[in-house]
Amino acid sequence: MNFEFTEEQTMLRKTVRDFVDKEIMPNIGEWDQEGTFDPSIMDKLADLGLMGVCIPEEYGGSGMDYNALAIVCEELERGDTAFRTAVSVHTGLNSMSLLQWGSEDQKQKYLIPQAKGEKVGAFGLTEPGAGSDVVALQTTAVKDGDHYILNGQKTWISLCDTADHFLVFAYTDKSKKHHGISAFIVEREWNGFSSKATKGKLGIRAGNTGELFFEDVKVPKENLLGKEGEGFKIAMASLDNGRFTVAAGAVGQIMACIEASVDYCHERETFGKPIGKHQLVQQMIANMEAGFQMSRLLVYRAGELKNQGKRNTRETSLAKWQACDFANKAADDAVQIHGAYGYSNEYPVERYLRNSKAPVIYEGTREIHTVMQAEYTLGYRKDKPLNNMLPAWDDKELVK
Numbered sequence: 001m002n003f004e005f006t007e008e009q010t011m012l013r014k015t016v017r018d019f020v021d022k023e024i025m026p027n028i029g030e031w032d033q034e035g036t037f038d039p040s041i042m043d044k045l046a047d048l049g050l051m052g053v054c055i056p057e058e059y060g061g062s063g064m065d066y067n068a069l070a071i072v073c074e075e076l077e078r079g080d081t082a083f084r085t086a087v088s089v090h091t092g093l094n095s096m097s098l099l100q101w102g103s104e105d106q107k108q109k110y111l112i113p114q115a116k117g118e119k120v121g122a123f124g125l126t127e128p129g130a131g132s133d134v135v136a137l138q139t140t141a142v143k144d145g146d147h148y149i150l151n152g153q154k155t156w157i158s159l160c161d162t163a164d165h166f167l168v169f170a171y172t173d174k175s176k177k178h179h180g181i182s183a184f185i186v187e188r189e190w191n192g193f194s195s196k197a198t199k200g201k202l203g204i205r206a207g208n209t210g211e212l213f214f215e216d217v218k219v220p221k222e223n224l225l226g227k228e229g230e231g232f233k234i235a236m237a238s239l240d241n242g243r244f245t246v247a248a249g250a251v252g253q254i255m256a257c258i259e260a261s262v263d264y265c266h267e268r269e270t271f272g273k274p275i276g277k278h279q280l281v282q283q284m285i286a287n288m289e290a291g292f293q294m295s296r297l298l299v300y301r302a303g304e305l306k307n308q309g310k311r312n313t314r315e316t317s318l319a320k321w322q323a324c325d326f327a328n329k330a331a332d333d334a335v336q337i338h339g340a341y342g343y344s345n346e347y348p349v350e351r352y353l354r355n356s357k358a359p360v361i362y363e364g365t366r367e368i369h370t371v372m373q374a375e376y377t378l379g380y381r382k383d384k385p386l387n388n389m390l391p392a393w394d395d396k397e398l399v400k
């Protein structure tokens with residue numbers, strides 16, 4: 001067990017931090033207020049090799065490990081949740097799923113340009129009537145010769161207007177429930193596809209989130225990812241990777257809360273002393289620090305298991321649940337420490353509070369992760385060990 005970051009990891013952190021300080025920090029207040037997502041940030045991330053951090057070099061990525069991905073996510077979310085979310089869906093949920101489940105042709109056609117950042121990928125699972133309850137989805141894909149005909153609607157999809165490729169989940173056989181869901185790679189340019197951004201979001205306003213519509217979209221059969229009926233398994237394995245990036249981002253959100261709050265504690269005086277000298281303010285700072293350290297340990301443990309190719313669904317879920325809850329609490333306390341000034345956009349902490357809510361909801365809500373952890377502890381749920389590099393999911397392991 002080694003708790004030190006390597007020289008390479010320290011360099012990577014510095015590179016991303018410098019990028020965030022130069023490209024994101026000066027503009028984020030305005031982007032957030034105007035609700036605009038700047039896609040050129042994705043091009044700049046690509047130039048730094050950050051659009052395929054742990055995709056092997058042979059598939060256009062940077063060939064780094066999972067903890068390198070965690071460092072990138074921490075530092076991006078220190079800037080804003082929108083850009084970490086973009087990396088989460090592009091790399092964690094889409095590209096890594098192509099790496100695990102894609103045919104060689106699919107990897108050549110879709111993964112390589114995504115890992116290089118020439119194309120952007122997104123993940124379409126959630127529907128108006130199906131969030132936590134994935135099996136309730138309504139989108140269908142009906143086989144028609146060499147194609148599937150896709151019909152349905154997705155909602156709350158990150159990068160809905162920006163992505164070039166979408167990983168879309170649809171029923172090929174509804175009677176088989178989760179064994180009847182399949183995964184497809186869908187291109188934005190195909191006839192019958194459209195998207196629409198959602199306005200009026202609480203947070204992640206500098207991000208692009210919205211709906212996808214499929215009206216008789218012809219998907220070539222070569223774009224089925226994995227086999228027919230493997231979609232649920234693919235979605236759960238994708239979430240193992242996506243959740244890891246969300247947890248790491250939450251660590252970065254706590255870092256940002258600590259930075260802003262410590263500065264303010266030294267700057268603001270009441271009753272003749274800096275507010276940092278008041279014990280009840282110190283309590284909030286101490287809670288943030290504890291949340292930061294505990295979350296980071298959980299994230300890097302999950303990352304290390306992933307690096308070793310070991311099953312980590314349980315550890316990743318715990319890291320995601322705890323880190324996102326700690327980040328949400330840290331942001332709430334950061335606003336409290338700033339008093340009324342924290343309640344205005346003169347300081348960044350109100351944005352942190354708004355941004356920290358979505359990660360408690362997406363990629364498994366707080367309640368879903370709570371239930372998962374209870375089920376593991378009670379022995380109702382067990383994960384099989386893995387013999388391949390990326391996590392796999394087998395619903396038979398749910399021994400309820």
Ligand SMILES: Cc1cc2nc3c(=O)[nH]c(=O)nc-3n(C[C@H](O)[C@H](O)[C@H](O)COP(=O)(O)OP(=O)(O)OC[C@H]3O[C@@H](n4cnc5c(N)ncnc54)[C@H](O)[C@@H]3O)c2cc1C
Pocket residue numbers: 089123124125126130131132133155156157158159204209358361362363364365366367368371
């Ligand atoms: C900013 C943002 C970006 C997103 N990006 C994406 C994306 O890129 N791709 C994508 O596919 N989705 C995305 N989502 C959707 C997200 O994954 C879903 O919102 C999430 O899975 C929860 O589903 P839901 O909103 O339908 O809530 P529901 O599932 O309807 O849950 C409502 C409430 O009931 C609780 N609940 C539900 N079931 C249980 C249970 N069994 N036990 C206890 N409590 C329960 C939930 O915890 C929650 O509090 C995004 C969401 C947001 C906010």
